[in-house]
Amino acid sequence: MTNAIVRKDLLLFRRESLLGVVLVAGIALIAGSLLAGLQRERVFEKERAEAQAADKRVWMDQGERNPHSAAHFSRYAFRPASPLALIDPGTSDYAGLAVWMEAHYQDPAVFRRAEDTGELGRYLQLSPAFLVLAVAPLLVFLMMSASVAGEREDGTLRQLLATGVGVREFFLGKYLAGLRLTLVAFAFVFVPVLIVGLITAPAGTDAALRVAALFAVYSLYLATCVAVALAVSAWFRKRQSAFLALAAVWVTAMILVPRFAADVSTGFYPQPDAREVSSRLSAASAAYYTDTDRQAQIEREVLERYGVESVDELPINYGAYVLQVSEDLSEPEFDRLYADLNKRYAAQEAVKRWLSLLTPAIAAANLSRGLAGTDRAHQNEFTAAAERHRRDMVELLNEDYMLNAGDAGAAYRGDAALWARFEDFDHGPPALGAIGGRYLVDAAVLLLWFLLASVMAHRLVARAVRGEVAAA
Amino acid sequence: MIAAIVYQERLSFLVRGPALIALALTLLAVLYAGWSGDRWRDARLQSLETFESEALASLADWRDDLAAIEQGKTDVSPFDANPMSILFPAVLPPASLADFAVGHADLHPASASISPWRNGANVFGRYQFDNPSMLAAAAFDVALVVIVVLPLLMIAVSFDVLAGDRARGSLAMVLATPVQLPRLVWTRLALRNGLIWVAAVAAMAVLYGINDAGGDRAARFGLWLGVSLAYGLFWFAVIALCVATVRSSIGTAATLVGLWLVLTLAAPATFATIAEALHPTPSRLAYLSDIRAAQGETNRNLASVTEGYLLDHPELSVGDEGLPSYFRAAYLSNEAARVSTRPVLAAYENARAGRERALDWAQYLSPAIVAQRLLALAAGGDLGRQHRFQAQVGGALAQLAGAVGPAVVSRNRLTVAQFDELRPFSFADEAAPAMFRRAFTPLAFVLALALIVGVVAHRRLATQRLHE
Numbered sequence: 001m002t003n004a005i006v007r008k009d010l011l012l013f014r015r016e017s018l019l020g021v022v023l024v025a026g027i028a029l030i031a032g033s034l035l036a037g038l039q040r041e042r043v044f045e046k047e048r049a050e051a052q053a054a055d056k057r058v059w060m061d062q063g064e065r066n067p068h069s070a071a072h073f074s075r076y077a078f079r080p081a082s083p084l085a086l087i088d089p090g091t092s093d094y095a096g097l098a099v100w101m102e103a104h105y106q107d108p109a110v111f112r113r114a115e116d117t118g119e120l121g122r123y124l125q126l127s128p129a130f131l132v133l134a135v136a137p138l139l140v141f142l143m144m145s146a147s148v149a150g151e152r153e154d155g156t157l158r159q160l161l162a163t164g165v166g167v168r169e170f171f172l173g174k175y176l177a178g179l180r181l182t183l184v185a186f187a188f189v190f191v192p193v194l195i196v197g198l199i200t201a202p203a204g205t206d207a208a209l210r211v212a213a214l215f216a217v218y219s220l221y222l223a224t225c226v227a228v229a230l231a232v233s234a235w236f237r238k239r240q241s242a243f244l245a246l247a248a249v250w251v252t253a254m255i256l257v258p259r260f261a262a263d264v265s266t267g268f269y270p271q272p273d274a275r276e277v278s279s280r281l282s283a284a285s286a287a288y289y290t291d292t293d294r295q296a297q298i299e300r301e302v303l304e305r306y307g308v309e310s311v312d313e314l315p316i317n318y319g320a321y322v323l324q325v326s327e328d329l330s331e332p333e334f335d336r337l338y339a340d341l342n343k344r345y346a347a348q349e350a351v352k353r354w355l356s357l358l359t360p361a362i363a364a365a366n367l368s369r370g371l372a373g374t375d376r377a378h379q380n381e382f383t384a385a386a387e388r389h390r391r392d393m394v395e396l397l398n399e400d401y402m403l404n405a406g407d408a409g410a411a412y413r414g415d416a417a418l419w420a421r422f423e424d425f426d427h428g429p430p431a432l433g434a435i436g437g438r439y440l441v442d443a444a445v446l447l448l449w450f451l452l453a454s455v456m457a458h459r460l461v462a463r464a465v466r467g468e469v470a471a472a
Numbered sequence: 473m474i475a476a477i478v479y480q481e482r483l484s485f486l487v488r489g490p491a492l493i494a495l496a497l498t499l500l501a502v503l504y505a506g507w508s509g510d511r512w513r514d515a516r517l518q519s520l521e522t523f524e525s526e527a528l529a530s531l532a533d534w535r536d537d538l539a540a541i542e543q544g545k546t547d548v549s550p551f552d553a554n555p556m557s558i559l560f561p562a563v564l565p566p567a568s569l570a571d572f573a574v575g576h577a578d579l580h581p582a583s584a585s586i587s588p589w590r591n592g593a594n595v596f597g598r599y600q601f602d603n604p605s606m607l608a609a610a611a612f613d614v615a616l617v618v619i620v621v622l623p624l625l626m627i628a629v630s631f632d633v634l635a636g637d638r639a640r641g642s643l644a645m646v647l648a649t650p651v652q653l654p655r656l657v658w659t660r661l662a663l664r665n666g667l668i669w670v671a672a673v674a675a676m677a678v679l680y681g682i683n684d685a686g687g688d689r690a691a692r693f694g695l696w697l698g699v700s701l702a703y704g705l706f707w708f709a710v711i712a713l714c715v716a717t718v719r720s721s722i723g724t725a726a727t728l729v730g731l732w733l734v735l736t737l738a739a740p741a742t743f744a745t746i747a748e749a750l751h752p753t754p755s756r757l758a759y760l761s762d763i764r765a766a767q768g769e770t771n772r773n774l775a776s777v778t779e780g781y782l783l784d785h786p787e788l789s790v791g792d793e794g795l796p797s798y799f800r801a802a803y804l805s806n807e808a809a810r811v812s813t814r815p816v817l818a819a820y821e822n823a824r825a826g827r828e829r830a831l832d833w834a835q836y837l838s839p840a841i842v843a844q845r846l847l848a849l850a851a852g853g854d855l856g857r858q859h860r861f862q863a864q865v866g867g868a869l870a871q872l873a874g875a876v877g878p879a880v881v882s883r884n885r886l887t888v889a890q891f892d893e894l895r896p897f898s899f900a901d902e903a904a905p906a907m908f909r910r911a912f913t914p915l916a917f918v919l920a921l922a923l924i925v926g927v928v929a930h931r932r933l934a935t936q937r938l939h940e
Contacts, residue, residue, distance in 0.1 A: 036745050043752065051757030058764045063772035069798065073767065076760065094579075094604035098757065108600045111756040114579055114607070118751075118827040119845055119855050120744035122576060122610045138733070142726070240722045244628070247729050251624055255737075259616065262609030263508050270515060271606060274599040275523045275583065281598065345603040352605075376605050 005165070005173025006180065009147070026131070026139065026189050033126045034193050037086030038200065044085075044113075048078050051098070056424060064413040067397040068323055071103035074393075077386035077425040079109065082373035083205040084197045087214065088129030090374030093117070099383055101390035101425070103397075104285045104326065106334040109383050128193045129368045132218050133361055134254045136186065137225040141246035144178050144229035148464055149242035157468050171230075171461040175454075178226040186222055190215075205373075206432050213432070214371045217443075220450055221364040227453035234460035253359035261355035261362060265348040272341060284333030288326035298325055317409065320402035327394055334387075345376060353441060360449035366442040373429045377438050385427040393422045491667060494629050498671040501621050505614045506679035509571035512611065513683075516570075516582060520563040523583050527561035528896075534558065539888050555876040555886050556799050559587040562868060562897035564861040567852020568689035571679065572696060573615035575853020579607060584865040586897055588876050591806040592813060593763050595869055596862075614676065615847040618700045619840055620736055622672060623707045627728040629664040630711045633657060635721035654933040661712055669704055673697065691904035695850040695911055702915055703843040705922040712929035716936060739838035747834065751826030754819045766812040770805035777804050781881045803880040807873060817866075824859065835914055839921060842914040849907060861899055868897045 055076050062073060077099045085092055096109025114121060151157035160170065194211045201207030229246055236242040288294060299311065302321065311318040356362035369375035397414070405412035538553035551557075562584040566577065581596035610616075634657055637643035680693050711728060718724040770777050778800060835841040848854040875894055879886050 032742075036749065039749065043755075047755035047757050051755070051761050054758075054761035054765065058761070058768045061772070062768045065771065069771075073764075073771070076764075078757070091604040091608045094602075094607040096600050098760065108598055110598075110600055111760070112579070112600060112604075113756075116753045116756065118744060118747050118824075119831055119848075120740045120747070120841065121855075122579070126738075126741040126745050240632075240720075240725070243722050244631075244725055247725065248628070256621065259609050260612050262606050263612035266603075266606050267508065267511065270511075271578075271602045273515070273519045274597075274601045275519050277601045278598045341601060345605070348603055348606055376603065379604065 003173075005160075005170065006177040009174065009177030009181075023185060023189070026136075026185070029126070029131055029135070030128055030189050030193060033128050033131060034086065034196060037089070037127055038196070040089070041081065041086045041200065045081050048081070048097075051076070052078050052424075059422065060416055060419050062419065064415050066410065066412060067401040067414040067418060068103065068320065070414060070419065071394050071397040074100065074102040074390075075422065075425070076100055077382075077389060077427070079379070079382045080428055081202050082378060083201045083207045083210055083429055084214065084372040085374050086200060087127065087193060087197045088368045088372035088374055089125060089127055090129075090369030090372055091376060091379070092374040093125075095376070095379040096383075099386040099390075101386060101393060103323070103394050104330065105281065106284075106330075106338065106387050106390070107281075109379070109386075128190070129365075129372065132186070132190065133221065133364055133368060136222060137254055137361075138247075138250050140178070140182055140222060140225045141229045141232075141250050142243070143181070144226060145233055145243040145246050146239040147174050147178060147230055148234040148461060149236045150233075150239050152237050152464060152468065153239055157465070158471075161465060161468060167458075167462045167465050170465060171458050174230055174461065175226065175457065178230060179223055182222050182226050183219055186218065190218065202428070205429055209432050210371045210373070214368065217364060217367045217371065217446065220446055221360060224360050224446070224450040224453050227450065227457045231453060231457040231460045234457065234464045254361050257355065257359045258361055258365065261352045261358075264355065265351040268351050269344050269347045272344060277337070277341065280337050281334070284330050284337055287329040287333050288322070291329075294329070295322075298322070316402045317405035317412070319410065320398050320405060324395060324398040324402065327391070327398065331391065342380065349376075353445070356442070356445050360446055360453075363442040363445040363449065367439055367446065370435075370439045370442070371432070377435055378429055381430045381435070382427060386425060389423075389425050389427075396421060491629065491664070494625050494668055495671050498622070498625060498668050499675050501617045502614055502672055502675035503679070505612055505617050506571060506675070506683065508611065509574060509613045510679075510683045512574055512578065513566045513570045513685075516566050516577075520565060520583055524561045524563050527559055527585070531559060535888070535891060538885065538891060541885065542888055550883075553885055554799065555879045555884075556588045556803060558872065558876060558891070558894070559585050560868070560872065560894070560897050562586050562861075562865050562899070564858070564899055567692065567857070567901070568685045568687035569692040569696060569851045570685075570853065571614075571683045571851075572676075573613045573847050573851035573853045574611035575613075575615070575848040575851060576855045576858055577853045578602070578611060580858040580862075582861075584869075584897075586865065586868050586872055588803050588806065588873055588880060590869060591763060591809045592817070592866060592869070593760060593809075595865055614679070615844065615851065615853075618672070618703065618847060619843050622668065622704065623732055623736065624729075625668050626665050626704070626707050626711060627725065627732060629668065630661055630715065631725040631728055632721040633660045633664065634715050635719060635724055638719065652934075653936055654930050657712065657715060657933050658930075661708065661715070665704070665708055665711075669701070672700070676700070688904050692850045692852070692907075695904075695908060696847060699843055699846040699850060699911070699915060699918075702918045702922065703839055706839045706918050706925070709922045709925035709929060713925050713932065716929045716932035735838045736840040740841050740844065743831065743834040743837070743841065747827045747830040750830055751823045753823040754816050759813060759816045759820075762813045762816055763809040766808040767805035770808045771801055774801050774804065777808070778881060781877075785878050785882070800881055800883065803873070803877065807877065810870065810873070828856075836917055839918045842918050846911050846914060849911060852901075857902070860902070864899060865897070 055078075059073075059075050062070065065073075079095075079097050082090075082092055093114040094112055097111040097113065099109050100107045146153075148157070151160065165173075194215060198207050198211050201210075228249065232245050232249060233242045236245060283290075288298075299318075302314065302318065303309065303311070306314055306316075308314055314321075352362060353366075356366075366375070370377060397418070400414060400418055401412060534553055534557060541548050541553055564582040566582075570577065581599045583599075584590075584596045586595065634643065676693075676697070680689070710731060714724050714727050714731075718727050774797065781804065831841070831845070835845060845854070849856070872894065875890070876886060878884075879890075
């Protein structure tokens with residue numbers, strides 16, 4: 001009997017001329033957003049490659065120079081392309097593209113692409129992920145609004161019950177029909193997108209695993225939407241009421257709550273004051289130079305270690321030694337500063353995650369960005385790798401200055417042979433297996449939403465059936 | 473007869489739950505968004521004031537040092553009162569109505585350090601410390617409520633204004649009385665939507681009053697209200713047309729929600745994508761590469777560049793040779809970067825202007841775009857204001873570099889008189905009349921569109937009576 005209900009519903013869906021229109025519109029939108037995404041990523045990759053080549057050229061051609069002066073000039077680390085950014089650009093446009101690996105400072109990533117977007121840039125971004133996460137639920141709601149309410153309004157539910165159909169069969173029939181249509185339409189429209197994403201993903205990334213996980217997440221999310229739609233449809237006796245309620249649910253859950261949640265999060269934990277952080281960064285950078293006791297202590301220790309009376313007698317360049325000491329002293333301060341910032345970001349995201357109990361869209365969006373490699377966690381991996389590279393390279397330059405300056409002192413010059421030892425920054429996005437644990441809470445929330453929505457749908461369908469039986 | 477319609481409407485709608493829910497939601501949404509915007513504006517103001525006062529205090533110390541040296545102070549290091557160390561703070565204060573719409577203001581720099589040490593790439597300092605996840609979500613401000621939420625509430629309270637009676641079979645009975653169908657529909661729509669808009673305007677007026685920041689707030693608020701009401705009128709007319717055209721409640725609701733989706737979400741997102749594809753800005757990374765190439769070139773040829781500069785300024789006599797060469801190198805490389813990046817900056821300006829032109833036309837395809845642009849303009853969260861600040865900072869930086877360059881390259885100090893001639897930065901905002909002039913045509917368009925749609929709706933309603 002369940003199969004008969006599924007077949008009947010699918011037949012009704014197929015007869016619905018609106019479905020064809022919706023499918024065609026969906027394909028057109030997805031294709032448009034995919035093309036826009038492809039264009040964006042192609043341009044970005046070209047710009048990144050050119051900037052990286054130019055950076056290396058400028059570095060190698062800088063001529064002879066004091067190694068510490070070169071460490072100030074330094075190089076830039078450029079963010080690698082995200083594995084599936086064309087599917088979900090996520091937060092990548094709002095995070096910096098490049099980190100200046102200069103001496104004395106752990107700079108934030110700069111050049112945010114969002115700053116170059118036009119007047120409407122802060123509007124919603126038309127991406128395949130947005131279409132799946134925000135627009136597809138509206139179509140599911142539209143399609144499913146009459147699922148149970150229509151049967152009740154037309155009186156066909158009573159006829160169906162008179163044939164001996166039980167609650168379980170009826171629920172499964174309605175649920176599976178909605179699920180089958182939604183997932184088949186989703187697969188039909190979206191699998192080509194995932195394939196394009198897979199083909200265009202940067203080599204050496206675990207894009208296949210990410211694509212598979214994205215497919216699973218989107219499917220679970222849409223299944224949750226089907227369950228929500230069924231529950232709401234079963235709550236009402238009329239198509240119209242069910243449709244309106246679902247429209248309200250869509251606007252609230254998919255459009256307003258995610259934005260409201262971000263606002264509430266920054267209400268509890270405001271965005272850091274850039275001037276304050278910048279001052280702290282400068283203070284961390286000057287940790288050695290502002291601590292005269294420490295300066296004297298370090299000088300004593302060095303003189304003792306080398307068994308000499310004054311810095312002039314040292315076999316190393318003391319100025320260069322101090323430069324590295326200042327780096328060593330600043331590094332823990334930088335670590336603390338960025339740990340504090342990350343703690344604040346995490347607290348903001350935790351508040352938002354709590355609010356994901358109001359809508360499955362937040363958890364699904366978090367997972368989508370994470371799997372596409374366009375969330376803050378991936379950005380953090382990039383900036384952390386850039387900082388490790390900076391520390392290694394600045395140490396290399398200071399060490400060369402310290403050991404080789406000899407009598408030349410500050411007039412000592414490094415040349416292209418030394419610059420060549422400053423390796424190119426090479427960082428790929430982290431493997432999903434290494435950071436997958438970060439997304440478990442979101443996955444659990446989405447699963448919880450699916451289960452709760454399914455249970456709720458079952459209960460409300462049962463209530464509707466009992467109501468009809470009682471009325472009969 | 474209108475009194476009878478109002479009475480019936482009071483019984484059937486106003487005293488029932490949906491009206492109260494719509495009213496409460498309107499008040500809550502506007503007041504929350506206003507409170508959130510005010511919180512953001514206060515934090516921004518406080519940060520800018522601290523930055524400005526600290527920088528001005530340092531500058532005053534610097535001037536005291538210079539004055540002491542000029543008066544014969546002897547124990548002087550080459551670093552004291554060095555012209556390279558001049559730093560004028562530049563701030564972009566939130567506009568007087570900034571609590572109504574954050575717009576682009578949370579994304580762009582609001583302060584800069586105008587100093588010869590800086591160039592176009594670092595004059596705004598390190599400001600990219602915001603959590604990108606939160607930035608991407610954008611603010612929940614009053615503009616969002618006006619553009620996205622209020623039309624939805626209008627749709628929710630209005631979609632069944634006629635179809636409800638038709639479905640219940642009571643429409644024919646109502647029309648059997650002397651009441652005119654257009655009058656019935658317009659009165660009902662005016663009552664239901666009027667309730668939402670009176671609540672919204674009252675809440676906005678409260679925000680205007682309690683968060684008063686002085687300045688041109690009244691003018692900006694006037695523009696804000698004008699745009700909001702014109703946009704509301706547009707939706708009012710669209711709802712009337714749908715009510716007059718579509719016979720079933722569900723059809724009316726579906727059509728209106730579809731229109732809302734297209735006009736407020738899909739159209740702006742699509743046009744933004746198209747405008748960016750048509751007028752791509754040059755890569756920021758290319759800009760960076762240009763700056764670094766110029767800096768590298770200057771450093772490599774510092775001696776000849778310095779010699780060239782001094783040859784161009786034969787009046788200069790070289791001062792304190794004890795000053796490290798990197799002062800001079802930094803100045804000259806920044807100057808070289810400024811010259812070499814002119815083409816890329818000009819290309820930026822061209823792309824921005826192209827996008828603006830494209831949007832100037834595209835906005836007429838969706839009143840939501842007009843509303844979004846004009847509300848941001850009224851609140852001072854528009855992109856143009858950010859760009860004006862950035863351009864003015866660039867100008868001030870070039871001016872300062874020109875003023876201190878001879879002293880830096882020749883390793884001399886400025887005189888106190890020369891320093892006093894330098895003007896601190898002050899942001900020149902767009903005057904209210906200019907803002908109104910810019911807003912006039914798009915605003916007139918929305919009003920005209922509302923009028924045309926309203927007239928069509930009225931005619932349809934007038935012909936429907938016979939049909940019913």
